[in-house]
Amino acid sequence: MKAVLCRQYGPPETLTVEETESPKATKGKLVIQVKACGVNFPDTLMIQGKYQFKPPFPFSPGGEVAGVVKEVGEGITHLKPGDAVFALTGWGGFAEEVLADGSKTFPIPDGMDSVTAASLMYTYGTSYHALKDRANLQPGETLLVLGAAGGVGLAAVELGRIMGAKVVAAASTDEKLALCQQTGAGETINYSREDLRERIREITGGSGVDVIYDPVGGDLSEAALRSISWRGRYLVVGFAAGSIPSIPLNLPLLKGCSVVGVFWGAFAEKQPKDNFKNVQALLTFYQKGEMKPHIQAEYPLEKVPQALTEMMHRQVMGKLVITP
Ligand SMILES: NC(=O)c1ccc[n+]([C@@H]2O[C@H](COP(=O)([O-])OP(=O)(O)OC[C@H]3O[C@@H](n4cnc5c(N)ncnc54)[C@H](OP(=O)(O)O)[C@@H]3O)[C@@H](O)[C@H]2O)c1
Numbered sequence: 001m002k003a004v005l006c007r008q009y010g011p012p013e014t015l016t017v018e019e020t021e022s023p024k025a026t027k028g029k030l031v032i033q034v035k036a037c038g039v040n041f042p043d044t045l046m047i048q049g050k051y052q053f054k055p056p057f058p059f060s061p062g063g064e065v066a067g068v069v070k071e072v073g074e075g076i077t078h079l080k081p082g083d084a085v086f087a088l089t090g091w092g093g094f095a096e097e098v099l100a101d102g103s104k105t106f107p108i109p110d111g112m113d114s115v116t117a118a119s120l121m122y123t124y125g126t127s128y129h130a131l132k133d134r135a136n137l138q139p140g141e142t143l144l145v146l147g148a149a150g151g152v153g154l155a156a157v158e159l160g161r162i163m164g165a166k167v168v169a170a171a172s173t174d175e176k177l178a179l180c181q182q183t184g185a186g187e188t189i190n191y192s193r194e195d196l197r198e199r200i201r202e203i204t205g206g207s208g209v210d211v212i213y214d215p216v217g218g219d220l221s222e223a224a225l226r227s228i229s230w231r232g233r234y235l236v237v238g239f240a241a242g243s244i245p246s247i248p249l250n251l252p253l254l255k256g257c258s259v260v261g262v263f264w265g266a267f268a269e270k271q272p273k274d275n276f277k278n279v280q281a282l283l284t285f286y287q288k289g290e291m292k293p294h295i296q297a298e299y300p301l302e303k304v305p306q307a308l309t310e311m312m313h314r315q316v317m318g319k320l321v322i323t324p
Contacts, residue, residue: 002324003095004304005058009049012305012312015061023092023099025073032085032100033070036118036298037062037093039307039320040151041240046091047308055091061304062093062322065100066108066117076102084108086117088268093118094304096324103272109283116286119293119319124282125275126237126264127155130213131163132278133267134260135233139164141210142229144200146220147240148185149176149317154294156213157183162290165211168203170196170220172314179294179317191220200227208255213237221245225252225259232257294318 001022004015025031043061045051066086069079079085079102087105092098108117131137143160147153148169160167161184169180170189177188189199200209208229214221218241225234225247234257239245252259268275285291298321299307307320 001096002301003060004062004301005060006047007058009047012044012047012308015047015305015308017301017304020095022097025071025099027074028076028102029099030072030076030079030102030105031070032065032067032087032098032105034065034093034096034098034324035067035114036065037322037324038064038118038122039304039311039316039322040064040122041238041311043094044308044312053090060092060095060098061308062095062098063090064088064118064120064122065093065098066114067098070097073102078102079105079107084114084117086114086121088121094301094322094324096301104268106279109287112283112286115295115298115321115323116293118321119295120282120286121279122264123151123155123319124159124291124293125268125278126152126262127159127213128278128282129264129267129275130235130237130262131156131159131165131211133274134262135211135213135235137163137165137211140166142166142168142204143211143213144168144170144209144224144227145180145185145213146170146191146224147214147216148180150215150240151316151319152215152237153213154180154183154318157185158291159285160184160213162285168200168209176317183294196220196223197227200224204229208232211235215240217241217245218243219245222247222251225255225257228255228257230256234259235262236260237262295321297321298323300324
C-alpha cells in the first residue's frame with residue numbers, strides 16, 4: 001500500500017510517499033481502507049517531534065480517518081469487513097490502510113460521506129467537550145472564540161450557535177471572519193487590525209464575555225482574559241501561535257473567573273462513555289442539519305506536505321482532508 005512516511009523529524013517537505021507493507025489486524029484492532037483522513041494541527045507538531053505522542057520511525061501522520069473495514073482482529077464483534085466506519089487513530093491515517101483500535105472506531109451513520117466523517121471527531125469532539133463539559137455554556141451567554149476560522153475554532157463557533165450562545169468570532173482576516181459569520185457568529189473582531197479589548201468592551205457594553213475559547217495562545221490570551229465577565233470561564237485549548245502564555249494570577253481573582261484546561265484526548269481515554277455520548281450528540285446535530293463541517297479542500301497523499309504547510313501558515317479555514 002501507499003503511505004506518507006516520516007522517517008526523521010523535520011518540516012513537511014521531508015515527508016515521502018512510499019510503498020509499504022499493509023498492516024495486519026491484531027487482537028482488539030482492525031484494518032481500515034482509508035477513504036479520507038482529516039488534517040489537524042497536531043499532525044504538524046508530530047512530524048517535528050513537538051507533540052506529546054512520538055510514534056517510532058517510520059510513521060505516517062494523520063489521526064482521524066473514515067473508510068471501509070478490511071479485516072477485524074480477535075475480540076471485535078461490533079464491526080465486520082465491508083462496514084463503513086470512522087476512527088481516531090492518533091497517527092497512521094495518511095496512508096491507503098491503517099490499523100485502528102476497535103474501541104475508537106464507530107460506524108458511519110446513514111447519509112454521511114467519508115470526507116465529512118473524517119472531519120468530525122477531532123475538532124467537534126474537542127469543542128463540544130470544551131463548551132459543554134468544561135465551560136457549562138448556557139443559552140444567552142456570550143462566547144468569544146479566538147482563531148475562530150481554524151479547525152477547532154470554527155467548530156466552537158458552530159456549536160456555540162447550536163447551544164444558544166451569542167458568538168463573537170475573532171480571527172486574523174476579513175475572509176476568515178465572513179466564514180465565521182456564515183457559520184453562526186453574530187459579531188466579529190479582526191485582531192490583526194482591531195484592538196481586542198476595545199472591541200469586546202463595545203460588543204458587550206462593558207460587561208465582558210462569559211466564555212472564552214482559546215486555541216491560539218501567545219499575546220492574545222492575556223488581553224482576552226482581561227475582557228472576561230464576572231464568573232466567566234476561560235478555556236485553555238491550545239497554543240497554535242507557538243508560545244505558551246504566562247497569566248498573572250491576580251486576574252482570575254479580580255474577575256472571580258475560572259481558567260479551565262481542555263484535553264479532549266485524555267477525556268476520551270478516561271471517560272469513554274461520556275465521550276461516546278458526546279459523539280452521538282454531534283451525529284444528531286449533523287443528521288438534523290444543524291451542523292456541517294466546512295471543508296476547504298481535498299488533497300491526495302502526494303499533497304500532504306502542502307496541506308501541512310498551509311496549516312502552519314494560517315491558510316486553512318475549517319478543514320483540509322486527505323483522500324488517498
Ligand atoms: N486541547 C485539546 O484537546 C485540543 C484538541 C485539538 C486541537 N488542539 C489544539 O488547538 C490548536 C488549534 O488546532 P486546529 O486543528 O484548530 O488548528 P488550525 O486549524 O490551524 O487553527 C489554528 C488557528 O490559530 C491561529 N493562529 C495564530 N497564530 C498561528 C500560527 N503561528 N500558526 C498557526 N495558526 C495560528 C490561526 O487563526 P488566525 O489566522 O485567524 O489567527 C488558525 O486558524 C492547536 O494548538 C491544537 O494542538 C487542542
